[in-house]
Every structure is written in structure tokens, then in C-alpha cells.
Amino acid sequence: MFSTKAEFKEAFLNRVERTSGKSFAETTPSDQFQTLGNMVREYISLNWIRTNEHYRSHRQKQVYYLSIEFLLGKLLGQNLLNAGIYDLVKEGLSELGIQLSELEEIEMDTALGNGGLGRLAACFLDSLATLDLPGHGLGIRYKYGLFEQKMVNGYQVELPEQWLKHGHVWEVRKADLTMEVPFWGRVETENDNGRLTFHQLDAEYVSAVPYDIPVIGYKRKTVNTLRLWSAEPSRYMPNKDVMKYKKDTEAISEFLYPDDAHDEGKILRLKQQYFLVSASIQSIVKNYLSQHKQIRDFHRYTAIHINDTHPALAIPELMRILIDKLGLGWDEAWHITSHTFCYTNHTTLSEALERWPVRLFQPLLPRIYMIVQEINERFCQQLWEKYPGDWERIEKMAIISYGEVRMAHLAISGSYSVNGVAKLHTEILKKREMKRFYEFQPEKFNNKTNGVTHRTWLLKANPELSHLITESIGNSWIREPEKLSLLKQYEDDWLFLEQLKKVKAARKEILAERIWKQNGIKVDTHSIFDVQVKRLHAYKRQLLNILHILYLYNRIREDSTFSIYPRTFIFGAKASPGYYYAKRIIKLIHSLAEIVNNDPIVNRFIKVIFLENYRVSLAEEIIPAADISEQISTASKEASGTGNMKFMMNGAITVGTLDGANIEMLERVGSESILIFGLTSEEVMKFEKDGGYYSREYYHHDKRIRRAVDRLVDGLLPDSEQFEVIYDSLLEGNDQYFVLKDFSPYVAIQEKAGYLYEKEQERWLRMMVQNIAQSGYFSSDRTVQEYAKEIWKIGKYGNRD
Incomplete structure (x- = not known):
């Protein structure tokens, strides 16, 4: 057809x-x-x-990618x-x-994620299929996704994201492959001819019903699978209030990241995680046994990847199945398990590493807790043998300690590979966050710098630029992204640069139309489109961007001789529902926009736009239109970033810190084609370790900083009482993310960006070419090939054209 x-x-x-x-x-x-x-x-x-x-x-080895998020988009x-x-x-x-x-x-966005973690998983699936690699995703079919963001008087309001209200045309329900997941109950032991067996009695079962989505390789015959599990009442109905059981069951796959400020939310999150891994591991083992007779070879034919710590319970779950269901002894089961799992860490923030209180964990997952206890005992024994008497080290490395189960420690101890997602990030893990683990088992640790699928973020999102590239170097770059480097020959080609300029102008017109339709604001498409779109978090420093805009506002209002090349500042971000500081930042952006956009003196030079409900499909419009990509996280805090790569592919110039993958982008494009400023990760970590940073000194000694910070609370901005907490975080809280420390170099680099765009347009265009040409390295094809060869040990299975 x-x-x-x-x-x-x-x-x-x-x-x-x-x-x-x-x-x-x-x-x-x-x-x-x-x-x-x-x-x-x-x-x-x-x-x-x-x-x-x-x-x-x-019967070729397959990889299963377990992730709590899959941000597929449309x-x-x-x-x-x-x-x-x-x-x-x-x-x-x-x-x-x-x-x-x-x-x-x-079509509604398939919005089963929050940000980079889920989008990375989606990019990996695309690359796996396109590279003819046997790899599948396993996640949760959330009824409402994260949330739909609506702005009411500048405040974020969360509405259910009803992405399934018209059904989902791509999924196939596989009710015959339903798995039963046990919660609560008690464990009884029994001596079976000298062998101890375990039985979880009086458990409350939940049915995990799979919905399969095809993952199509680019112009390949390979179609892999993303399996999403939906929580439904089990036929093994418990002896309790049926309506409460139904409500509790369906809540498991209702929302991504329920609020865990209270025990009820914590239990629900833990339920979600075990629901995902139990259904997935049962399914994987069942599939394996349908093809292989010998369970002892499981790890030779199966690699299971843990995307961050959320699926770490897959480790004790596989142990449960191998021991309780298939009759293996502990040592044999552990050998298989510890040669099956690999783990990617996605954070340098120690507070973001998951920990679960034993008082909640043990009653909810009684058999799993017993297994985790045993893993911990044996792991601590290994540590004792290597570091006899070093109680402090053992205590800090233990999986269960201080009444908590530490999920990152569980993931590391049960995996044969542990990787970071950028060179800097991996070094920080080895030297700081996971230093003791690295010293104990250095052979486990490796780096795999993130990538994004250029077929989505260039070919699909920017057909005009893709056509220009293909016209210039042929279409082999679509399958072999490293061939984008051939564009370097056009750096001094005036005709090519003019065409590149027209492509960017066309994409800016499309975004300007979106802004007019969504926000009712006319923006100058000849202005610099300065874009910061990402999750709202203090370490990502949207606040630094805002303070710079306040500084520009002050200069324009107070100095009649001051002028800058017109600039449109574009923001997009969701704040987690319980993250009140981040929500105040969103309100601050809106209050600032109200003042700036309605001031006839100021709005000739700058405008501020916030595009609500940032999501994949909106990103596909914003990113190709950006002139400047804001990647300004505090050095050492952003594990990698993937937005930075998407902007780079589309010819935006990065204004960024020496953080995450920005460093590797700098290595690729050279210092002439990226605008780097601010503290290094070493300087940040030294301040954090030794002290010596006093934000008030910068506030008192730099008039620009003082005037901008005072604007937060001096009544200029609507609802300025809302911003006292932000003001206090900078001064009373000593500015945890060094916003004021990096303010002056940020202003300077922004001045340089404006000068280059206005006065040295040809150089700017050459910088764009250099970024696009070097972006092939940051394709997820390269990343996935590295995982396949060095971690998963999987290969292609013949010509699939």
C-alpha cells in the first residue's frame, strides 16, 4: 500500500x-x-x-534497556x-x-519522561534499530506522563498530561504476556531435602500488562521493541477492600515521579520501580528460556542495562527468580546476575542518589529486602578482606547503612560495568562521588559520552538545513554522522554561508509564528534568538541568565547612550511539582517578561519569552531557530547534557561553562567556535571542600550585581515578595551554585557574542559551520556503538537492508 x-x-x-x-x-x-x-x-x-x-x-545476545523514562515525542x-x-x-x-x-x-507527544534521561533512552532505541543491533526498551506506560504545564499569572500549574485520551495508535496490547508482581506479605523458609527455599505468602499481586511499540531503524528492516507495562488489578485478588486495591494498583502506572515528600509518595515510587523491574526481568527470563535450555548461560546471551538507579532493584529481582523459581544456589545465581547487569550513572549531585528507608522498603518488598541484605553482607565481607579494620570505609560503601538502602551502591555492586556520560563526569565519579568504589574495583568504571539521534534533531526537526547539507556533501551523513565533518570545506564558501544564513532565518520565522500564536507577542526575527530550554533546576542556573537580563534592563533604562544589538531571550522549562524554588524562578521569568516586554524604551532592544509546556515536539521547533545555546550550569554539576548537542547540530553557538559534554564540544570545535566562561569544575569543588567563597563580597563590590540582585525585591517586578527566597539564596545562603561569582565573566562573554553576531557576521557563520561539522561525534549512533562493543558485547546480525 x-x-x-x-x-x-x-x-x-x-x-x-x-x-x-x-x-x-x-x-x-x-x-x-x-x-x-x-x-x-x-x-x-x-x-x-x-x-x-x-x-x-x-539466539544472539540481546540487550534490554531498563529506564523509568522514555521521552519519545511524536x-x-x-x-x-x-x-x-x-x-x-x-x-x-x-x-x-x-x-x-x-x-x-x-498527535500527542508520547510524554513518558521529564528531560534528558528519558530523551537519551529514546535516542538510544533509534540508534539500536538503525545499527541493526538487538536491543529493546522496557519502561512504564504512565497514564498521564509527567504533567501538562499551564501558566496562570506567571505561576506554573500542573494538569494531567492526557496523552492517551485518543488512544495510542502505535501500541499493541499483549494481555497474554501479562506478568504478576508481588508486594507486601511475609516470607517463609522451608527445608527441602537440605536446601533452604523461600516463599512469599499473603502477597498482594498486581498484573503488569505489556503494551509493545515498534522501534523502526532508519531505512532498515530491523524493528525492535519498546515494551511499556501498565498496572492493572490481578486475578489473584487480595482479601481487602476491592475498590481501594483497584485504586492503589492503578496508581502505580498513573503518574511519572509522584511527589515523595511523604511516606505515601515514597511507597508509590518504590512500587513503581519494583513493578517495572519485576515485570521486565520475569519477561526477559521467560523469553530466554523459550530459546535456551540452560539458565546457567543467561549472561552470555543477555545484557540488562540500568539507566540511572531507578531500575536497580532488577539486580535482587533476578536473584529472586534464579534462586526461588529456578532453584539455583546463591553463588551460581550471583555469578550470572553480576555478569548480566551494567549501570549508567547520570548525576554528580550526591543528594540526587536514591536512598530508601528500610522501614518502608522491608514491609513492601520482604523477599527482595532479604536478598539485598545478603548482597550487602557478602559485599561488606569482600570489603573487609581488602580493607581489614577500615570500618569507616565499609560503612560508607555499604548497600544498607544508617537505616537506608542505597540504590547506587546496589547498582555498582551488582553490575560488571559502571559508566559516566561525559569525560568530566566520569572523572568526578572516580575521584569524588564514587571514589571508594573506583579504588575497590577500578576495572568496572568507564566513560560513554552521551549522544543524540541526528535523524530526529537534524533530519526531522530541521529539513531545510538537512537539505542544504545533503545538497553539499551527499546523504551518507544520515547513516554515517561522522561524515558531517565534510562540511568544513565550506567554511569559506560565501555562497554556502549565505544559504546557511537563509536556513536559520527561515527557522526563526517559524518559531516567531509559534511565539505569536502561543504568547501573543511579536518578536524581531533579525534579533539574536538566545535560548535556554531545559528542566528547571538551580544548578542549571536559569537565574544567571535572568540576572543578566536585569542588568541589561538597568543599563538601558539608566544610560541613554547604551545600546545593544536586539536580543530575544527564550525560555522553556518545567519545574518538578514539589520544587518550590524552581517554581519561583519560573514566576520570576514571567514577572521580568511583563516589565521588559511592556517597556517601550527597553523592548526595542530586548524581549523575554517563556514558552509553556516544554516538550519534545516544541523543542523540535525551538532548537533549529536558536542563535545562542545557553549551557551555563555550575561546572561539575551537569553530568553531560544532551540539549547542548542538539543545538550544536543545528548551528547554534554555545555560551557555556566548562561542564559536562561542553568540554568535549570545546575539544572538537576549538576555542574560536564556542563561547566558554566561568569557574572550572576544580575551582568549584575546591570552594565546596575548603570554603573561601563569600557571595556578599561580590554583591557589595560589583555595582552591576548589586543593582540586578536588588531588582528581585525592590518592587520593580510584579509579585516581588515571591522572590525574597531567591534573593536570600544568593546572599543569606551564600549562593550555592556560584551565580554571582560567574556573573562578571558571563556578562563579558555575552557582550562578545553580541559583538560577533552584529559586527563579524561572516565569522559567526563560520562558527556555525564548524559546530555542525563537528556534531557528528555527538550522534547517539557513536555512543551506542561504544556501548555495544565495550559494555554489552553485542553485534549486528547480518545484512538487514
Whole structure:
């Protein structure tokens, strides 16, 4: 049905009428979207079946990627692109009077994530399939995703993100593959002919029902699977209030990251994590045993990857299945388990490393707690043998200590590989956060710098730039992103630079239209689009950006001779519902925008825009339009960043600190093509360790800082009483993230950026070329190939063209 345009049109017309029960003229865009989605899923289903059959028959090692988040975005355009039928469908629909872009707009974002963690998982799935690697994702089918962000008088309001309200055309429910997950109850031991056996009695079971989503490789026959689990009442109904049981059960897969300020929320989060890993590990083992007779070879054919600590309970869960269900002894089970799991750490913030109170953990997961206890005992014994008498070291490295289960310690002890996500991040883990673990088992630790799929963030998001690249160097870069380096030959090509300038201008027009439609504000597309879009967190320092804007406001208002090249500051961010400081920052941005945008003296030079409900599909509009990419986290705090890579691919110039992958971007493009400022990670960590930073000194000795900081509370901004907590964090709290310390170098680098854009436009364009040309290294294809070769030990399985 997709062989020719004529065949597609005929099939589409017949299908849309049959499924909607209407004449074609009466069908709605929603009818048309559902029909097209079903047709595409059917089209790739034969390859999906064949891929799975191939895995079964060839018994090749497979990798399973466990993640609490998968931030897929909208899938119609991506699936059409990867299936190689985008242009055919677009032209065929156009001849029927339908705009494909309108159908794409109807689709809801598959919003099962919060930020970089979930988007990285989505990029990895794309690369695995495109590289013909046997790899699948396992996650939770949240009914409401994170939340839909609405702004009311500048305040963030969270609404349920109803991404499933029209169903999800890409998923296939597999009720026959349902797994039962046990909670609560008690454990009884029994002596079975000299062997101790364990039985979890009076457990409350929850059914995990899988929904499978196909993951299509770019113009490949490989179609891998993302399996999402939905929590439903079990047929093993407990003896309790049925309605309460139903409500408690469905809550498990209702929201991503429920508020864990209280015990009830903590228990729900822990339930979510065990629900994900128990269903997944049971499914993986069942699938393995359908192909292999010998469970003792499990680790030779299976790699299970833990994406951050949320799925770390997969380690004791596999032990439970191997020991309790399959009858293995501890040593044999541990050998298999510890050679199956690999773990990626995503943070340098020690407070972000998960810990669960034993008082909640033990009653909820009684058998799992027993296994974790045993893992801890044996791990501590190993430590004692290497460091006899060093009680402090053992106490700090223990998996269970101070009444808490430490999930990162569990993940490290049970994995054969532990990796960071940028060179700097990995070094910080080795030297600071996980120093003792690195000293104990240095062979486990390695680095895998993050990447993003250029097929989404360049080919799909920026067709104009993609066309220019293909026109210049051919289309092999789509499969081999390192070939983007061929663009360097056009650095001094005046015609190419002019075309590049036009492409950026076109994307800015598209974003300006979005801003007008969504915010009702006209922005100057000739101004510099200065963009900071990411999760709202204090260490990401949206506040530094805001203080710079306040400084510019003061200068423009108070110095009639001062002028700058016009600049549009664009923000997008969600703050976690319980993160009140971050929510005040969002309110601050809105109050600042209200003052700036309505001041006729100031708004000739600067405007401030906040685009609500930042999500993947919105990012696909914002990123190609950016001139400046703000990557200004406090050095040593951002593990890697992936937004920085997406902006780089689209020719934005990074204003950034020496943090995360910014350092590797600097190494690639050279200091002439990136704008670096501020403290180094070594300087930050020295201040944190030894002290010596006093924010009040900067406040008192730099008039620019004092005037900008005072603006937070002096009544200029609407609802300024809301910002006292921010003011206090800078002065009374001694500015934990060194905003005032980095303020002066940030102002200087921003002045340089403005000068280059206005006065040295050709140099700016050459900088853009250099960034795009060097961005191929930051493709997730490269990252996944490194994982496949060095950690997972999986390979391609023949020609799949």
C-alpha cells in the first residue's frame, strides 16, 4: 500500500472510510491521523515479526534497556521518515487535500519522561534499530506522563498530561504476556531435602500488562521493541477492600515521579520501580528460556542495562527468580546476575542518589529486602578482606547503612560495568562521588559520552538545513554522522554561508509564528534568538541568565547612550511539582517578561519569552531557530547534557561553562567556535571542600550585581515578595551554585557574542559551520556503538537492508 503514490491514495481512501464509517469528505483530521497511523504500523509489522523471529532463531545476545523514562515525542513523522515513505505519504495526502503537517500536529507527544534521561533512552532505541543491533526498551506506560504545564499569572500549574485520551495508535496490547508482581506479605523458609527455599505468602499481586511499540531503524528492516507495562488489578485478588486495591494498583502506572515528600509518595515510587523491574526481568527470563535450555548461560546471551538507579532493584529481582523459581544456589545465581547487569550513572549531585528507608522498603518488598541484605553482607565481607579494620570505609560503601538502602551502591555492586556520560563526569565519579568504589574495583568504571539521534534533531526537526547539507556533501551523513565533518570545506564558501544564513532565518520565522500564536507577542526575527530550554533546576542556573537580563534592563533604562544589538531571550522549562524554588524562578521569568516586554524604551532592544509546556515536539521547533545555546550550569554539576548537542547540530553557538559534554564540544570545535566562561569544575569543588567563597563580597563590590540582585525585591517586578527566597539564596545562603561569582565573566562573554553576531557576521557563520561539522561525534549512533562493543558485547546480525 506504500509502493506508489497511487496505491497509497487508494488504500488510504478505502481505509479511512471503512474505519470511520463516513464518506471521505466528512472525515476529520483525527480520523485521518488514526487511519494513517494504523496503516504505517501494519506496513512495518511484517519486519517487526521477522526481526523477533530472527532473534529467536539465531539466539544472539540481546540487550534490554531498563529506564523509568522514555521521552519519545511524536512518532508519526519519525516513523514515516525511518520507514522511508515520508515524501510519498506527504505528496499523496497533499493530492487528497490533506496537509501531513496538520496530521502530525494532532498527535500527542508520547510524554513518558521529564528531560534528558528519558530523551537519551529514546535516542538510544533509534540508534539500536538503525545499527541493526538487538536491543529493546522496557519502561512504564504512565497514564498521564509527567504533567501538562499551564501558566496562570506567571505561576506554573500542573494538569494531567492526557496523552492517551485518543488512544495510542502505535501500541499493541499483549494481555497474554501479562506478568504478576508481588508486594507486601511475609516470607517463609522451608527445608527441602537440605536446601533452604523461600516463599512469599499473603502477597498482594498486581498484573503488569505489556503494551509493545515498534522501534523502526532508519531505512532498515530491523524493528525492535519498546515494551511499556501498565498496572492493572490481578486475578489473584487480595482479601481487602476491592475498590481501594483497584485504586492503589492503578496508581502505580498513573503518574511519572509522584511527589515523595511523604511516606505515601515514597511507597508509590518504590512500587513503581519494583513493578517495572519485576515485570521486565520475569519477561526477559521467560523469553530466554523459550530459546535456551540452560539458565546457567543467561549472561552470555543477555545484557540488562540500568539507566540511572531507578531500575536497580532488577539486580535482587533476578536473584529472586534464579534462586526461588529456578532453584539455583546463591553463588551460581550471583555469578550470572553480576555478569548480566551494567549501570549508567547520570548525576554528580550526591543528594540526587536514591536512598530508601528500610522501614518502608522491608514491609513492601520482604523477599527482595532479604536478598539485598545478603548482597550487602557478602559485599561488606569482600570489603573487609581488602580493607581489614577500615570500618569507616565499609560503612560508607555499604548497600544498607544508617537505616537506608542505597540504590547506587546496589547498582555498582551488582553490575560488571559502571559508566559516566561525559569525560568530566566520569572523572568526578572516580575521584569524588564514587571514589571508594573506583579504588575497590577500578576495572568496572568507564566513560560513554552521551549522544543524540541526528535523524530526529537534524533530519526531522530541521529539513531545510538537512537539505542544504545533503545538497553539499551527499546523504551518507544520515547513516554515517561522522561524515558531517565534510562540511568544513565550506567554511569559506560565501555562497554556502549565505544559504546557511537563509536556513536559520527561515527557522526563526517559524518559531516567531509559534511565539505569536502561543504568547501573543511579536518578536524581531533579525534579533539574536538566545535560548535556554531545559528542566528547571538551580544548578542549571536559569537565574544567571535572568540576572543578566536585569542588568541589561538597568543599563538601558539608566544610560541613554547604551545600546545593544536586539536580543530575544527564550525560555522553556518545567519545574518538578514539589520544587518550590524552581517554581519561583519560573514566576520570576514571567514577572521580568511583563516589565521588559511592556517597556517601550527597553523592548526595542530586548524581549523575554517563556514558552509553556516544554516538550519534545516544541523543542523540535525551538532548537533549529536558536542563535545562542545557553549551557551555563555550575561546572561539575551537569553530568553531560544532551540539549547542548542538539543545538550544536543545528548551528547554534554555545555560551557555556566548562561542564559536562561542553568540554568535549570545546575539544572538537576549538576555542574560536564556542563561547566558554566561568569557574572550572576544580575551582568549584575546591570552594565546596575548603570554603573561601563569600557571595556578599561580590554583591557589595560589583555595582552591576548589586543593582540586578536588588531588582528581585525592590518592587520593580510584579509579585516581588515571591522572590525574597531567591534573593536570600544568593546572599543569606551564600549562593550555592556560584551565580554571582560567574556573573562578571558571563556578562563579558555575552557582550562578545553580541559583538560577533552584529559586527563579524561572516565569522559567526563560520562558527556555525564548524559546530555542525563537528556534531557528528555527538550522534547517539557513536555512543551506542561504544556501548555495544565495550559494555554489552553485542553485534549486528547480518545484512538487514
